[in-house]
Amino acid sequence: MTAHIIDGRAMGAEIKVELRNDIQRYMQTHGRLPGIVIVHVGTDTASGVYSKTILRIAEEVGMHASLEQLPTLTSPDELQTILQQFNSDETVQGIIVQMPLPTHLSQKMVGDTLLSSKDIDGISPYSAGNLFLGLPSLLPSTAAAVVEILERTHTPLAGKRVVILGRSNVVGTPLAMMLLQKNATVTICHSRTVDLATFTRQADVLIAAVGRVKLVTGEMVRSGAVVIDVGINYLLNGSIVGDVDFASVSQVASALTPTPGGVGPLTNIVLLKQCMQAAGWEAEAGKHATILH
Numbered sequence: 001m002t003a004h005i006i007d008g009r010a011m012g013a014e015i016k017v018e019l020r021n022d023i024q025r026y027m028q029t030h031g032r033l034p035g036i037v038i039v040h041v042g043t044d045t046a047s048g049v050y051s052k053t054i055l056r057i058a059e060e061v062g063m064h065a066s067l068e069q070l071p072t073l074t075s076p077d078e079l080q081t082i083l084q085q086f087n088s089d090e091t092v093q094g095i096i097v098q099m100p101l102p103t104h105l106s107q108k109m110v111g112d113t114l115l116s117s118k119d120i121d122g123i124s125p126y127s128a129g130n131l132f133l134g135l136p137s138l139l140p141s142t143a144a145a146v147v148e149i150l151e152r153t154h155t156p157l158a159g160k161r162v163v164i165l166g167r168s169n170v171v172g173t174p175l176a177m178m179l180l181q182k183n184a185t186v187t188i189c190h191s192r193t194v195d196l197a198t199f200t201r202q203a204d205v206l207i208a209a210v211g212r213v214k215l216v217t218g219e220m221v222r223s224g225a226v227v228i229d230v231g232i233n234y235l236l237n238g239s240i241v242g243d244v245d246f247a248s249v250s251q252v253a254s255a256l257t258p259t260p261g262g263v264g265p266l267t268n269i270v271l272l273k274q275c276m277q278a279a280g281w282e283a284e285a286g287k288h289a290t291i292l293h
């Protein structure tokens with residue numbers, strides 16, 4: 001079997017067209033664009049690249065976006081005050097704080113401070129709690145991007161065995177909750193899992209989100225499985241690879257995401273889609289508030 005290679009860039013282009021239409025409809029109804037603010041504290045290079053990518057995509061889809069670049073030595077109080085200002089800013093529907101933060105700032109404080117209705121990367125305990133309870137929620141964008149791929153490729157999930165490698169709060173664990181709600185039978189494997197291959201060989205859908213080169217090889221994959229490679233690993237020669245050994249797995253799987261060009265291009269587009277979702281929910285809540293008054 002030779003796997004169908006899932007084209008994340010083409011899928012991203014498709015979502016951008018839908019998003020642009022949604023934003024135009026929002027503009028016609030509300031007379032303003034939905035707005036996203038990116039908060040980047042410090043000088044982390046990858047965060048700088050992600051911020052620029054979000055700004056570029058926002059411009060492409062017609063969303064209002066701005067970057068709040070803060071110095072590394074921003075104090076916890078200063079960051080909290082800035083986030084609170086964005087919480088109450090009516091022109092802002094979504095806030096993303098780039099991680100990692102400088103070590104003197106805590107992600108927990110950010111999650112606790114962000115207004116949950118603007119927490120478009122689903123990092124607050126409230127968002128995580130809603131996801132856990134199966135209630136509508138803003139979602140961690142990488143996990144949501146994986147679900148987007150599975151849905152757009154019409155991958156059956158109900159009753160299927162899904163194995164996720166990695167249990168982080170941004171990818172593996174929220175993804176498990178999302179797929180459980182789609183009636184998949186979900187197994188999470190992690191750094192302490194013994195005999196990984198026993199689990200991976202059972203998977204109808206195998207998702208690798210670890211950050212280890214060639215963690216998943218062809219003999220670990222069941223024939224015909226759908227394999228989603230979330231991992232990003234930088235090689236010494238400057239190239240980027242995922243967690244999946246593309247050469248061997250593409251001979252066994254029925255479908256496979258490449259790295260680069262698979263999950264990566266979708267993550268930031270899905271983040272903006274969530275901002276649009278947040279804007280829609282805010283407008284709905286406002287409508288109900290008007291009725292109540």
Ligand code: NAD
Nearest residue numbers: 142166167168171190191209210211230231232263264267
């Ligand atoms: P993380 O370091 O927080 O978590 C890694 C997880 O892998 C942990 O839960 C750990 O238990 C598990 N793990 C470690 N060794 C393992 C092993 N041998 N077998 C099974 N599980 C093992 O990382 P993260 O933030 O969840 O990201 C995971 C990967 O996804 C990284 O490579 C990251 O760069 C990539 N990533 C990609 C995107 C994207 O847009 N494509 C976005 C976020 C993260």
